[in-house]
Amino acid sequence: MFKIQTLNKIDPEGLKLFPLSNYEIASEIPNADAVILRSFKMHDMELPSSLKAIARAGAGVNNIPIEKCTEKGVVVFNTPGANANGVKELVIAGMLLASRDIVESVTWAKTLIGKGDEVPALIEQGKKNFAGQEIKGKTLAVIGLGAIGVLVANAASALRMNVVGYDPYMSVKHALKLSREVTWMEGVQPLLAQADYVTINIPLTPETKGYINKEKFRMMKDGVRILNFARGGLVDTESLREAIASGKVARYITDFPDEEMLKMDNVISIPHLGASTKESETNCAIMAVEQVQDFLENGNIKNSVNFPEAAMERNGGSRILIANKNIPNMVSQISSVLAAEGINIDNMLNKKRDDIAYNIIDVAQKDIDESVKTKLKSIEGVFMVRIIQD
Numbered sequence: 216m217f218k219i220q221t222l223n224k225i226d227p228e229g230l231k232l233f234p235l236s237n238y239e240i241a242s243e244i245p246n247a248d249a250v251i252l253r254s255f256k257m258h259d260m261e262l263p264s265s266l267k268a269i270a271r272a273g274a275g276v277n278n279i280p281i282e283k284c285t286e287k288g289v290v291v292f293n294t295p296g297a298n299a300n301g302v303k304e305l306v307i308a309g310m311l312l313a314s315r316d317i318v319e320s321v322t323w324a325k326t327l328i329g330k331g332d333e334v335p336a337l338i339e340q341g342k343k344n345f346a347g348q349e350i351k352g353k354t355l356a357v358i359g360l361g362a363i364g365v366l367v368a369n370a371a372s373a374l375r376m377n378v379v380g381y382d383p384y385m386s387v388k389h390a391l392k393l394s395r396e397v398t399w400m401e402g403v404q405p406l407l408a409q410a411d412y413v414t415i416n417i418p419l420t421p422e423t424k425g426y427i428n429k430e431k432f433r434m435m436k437d438g439v440r441i442l443n444f445a446r447g448g449l450v451d452t453e454s455l456r457e458a459i460a461s462g463k464v465a466r467y468i469t470d471f472p473d474e475e476m477l478k479m480d481n482v483i484s485i486p487h488l489g490a491s492t493k494e495s496e497t498n499c500a501i502m503a504v505e506q507v508q509d510f511l512e513n514g515n516i517k518n519s520v521n522f523p524e525a526a527m528e529r530n531g532g533s534r535i536l537i538a539n540k541n542i543p544n545m546v547s548q549i550s551s552v553l554a555a556e557g558i559n560i561d562n563m564l565n566k567k568r569d570d571i572a573y574n575i576i577d578v579a580q581k582d583i584d585e586s587v588k589t590k591l592k593s594i595e596g597v598f599m600v601r602i603i604q605d
């Protein structure tokens with residue numbers, strides 16, 4: 216029986232894929248084998264020694280202590296692209312909110328309640344205070360051409376915007392999806408210098424914290440509109456306050472407001488709704504559940520952010536999973552331990568990612584003694600061993 220702990224509400228369309236005969240799912244559950252979550256912050260949480268996997272039903276993993284997980288041999292997954300369309304649609308909505316005075320004018324219209332027959336005339340008189348601008352023909356700078364950035368760039372281009380994009384680490388998969396109408400730029404300075412709108416769609420990491428700062432604002436035109444549907448920490452609050460006060464930034468639309476943002480003029484605060492659509496929630500939950508199930512039952516790894524991709528067909532017998540430091544002489548030590556126990560390797564996969572290596576080893580034996588696990592674990596550099604018996 217595998218125990219799954221959910222730290223946020225996960226769409227039931229996904230959770231129902233776990234066969235209940237073999238899985239127990241609860242928000243409070245001791246000795247969980249896997250955790251599935253959305254934005255819950257795990258940094259202060261104790262990780263039980265039973266924990267094998269964490270799946271982020273979504274994209275951003277800055278709420279998960281990745282390094283600590285890797286050290287403990289816990290595989291962390293996310294669900295790349297599963298909520299990208301939901302976010303793209305809200306970014307486009309954000310761009311329109313940044314262009315037309317929709318939020319304030321709708322609030323003003325409500326103040327006319329009680330004016331009876333005068334309302335239509337008052338509406339016509341008052342509307343001059345809320346004139347805006349169109350997005351067609353304006354330049355949108357997209358920073359980060361990943362799952363979301365590419366969809367935003369292509370959609371904005373279809374709305375006849377001039378779109379320029381920047382992503383020095385862009386993947387081939389995403390490059391192939393980018394519209395040929397979008398201009399890919401090598402430097403961030405020329406991109407920001409021409410932008411009427413800027414959308415940031417990059418992960419929050421120690422390197423990208425405060426990415427939009429005084430220096431970046433200096434590169435921008437006066438009256439620029441900024442869209443942040445990625446993470447609050449990507450924009451430096453003090454620099455933003457100054458940029459709004461000086462008129463450099465005409466509007467800041469964020470999915471990640473803090474109290475300071477809520478108080479600022481010309482900021483539209485959305486309560487982190489980018490991925491809150493039925494479609495995105497279902498897509499993310501299904502992907503997270505499928506990945507966790509394949510890992511718990513077969514040790515296969517797909518879409519991990521800290522372990523290498525690894526998948527091998529099962530052919531009966533037992534499966535030994537080993538994670539070790541990516542240093543010389545590990546495979547020979549592992550095979551020596553198995554040989555000494557009279558265990559013959561049928562099939563083996565050894566994959567590496569940065570400082571770690573992950574091995575899937577299939578053997579014919581059905582019952583492998585716990586002592587084998589202990590011996591494998593005692594090899595210097597091995598930090599995770601699991602044996603899946605058929």
Ligand SMILES: NC(=O)C1=CN([C@@H]2O[C@H](COP(=O)(O)OP(=O)(O)OC[C@H]3O[C@@H](n4cnc5c(N)ncnc54)[C@H](O)[C@@H]3O)[C@@H](O)[C@H]2O)C=CC1
Nearest residue numbers: 274275359360361362363382384416417418444445489490
């Ligand atoms: N508002 C919401 O509800 C949601 C927010 N997000 C946020 O959006 C971020 C992006 O999501 P996806 O597009 O799905 O991820 P992704 O991983 O597909 O794309 C991120 C892209 O950013 C690029 N990048 C990284 N550092 C960069 C830098 N310094 N300059 C330029 N490009 C850089 C990467 O090369 C990659 O192509 C997530 O990390 C998350 O923080 C994601 C989903 C929902």
Ligand SMILES: O=C(O)C(=O)COP(=O)(O)O
Nearest residue numbers: 253254273274275490491
């Ligand atoms: O996928 C992401 O990175 C998100 O920000 C979505 O967060 P959520 O799952 O809506 O709490």
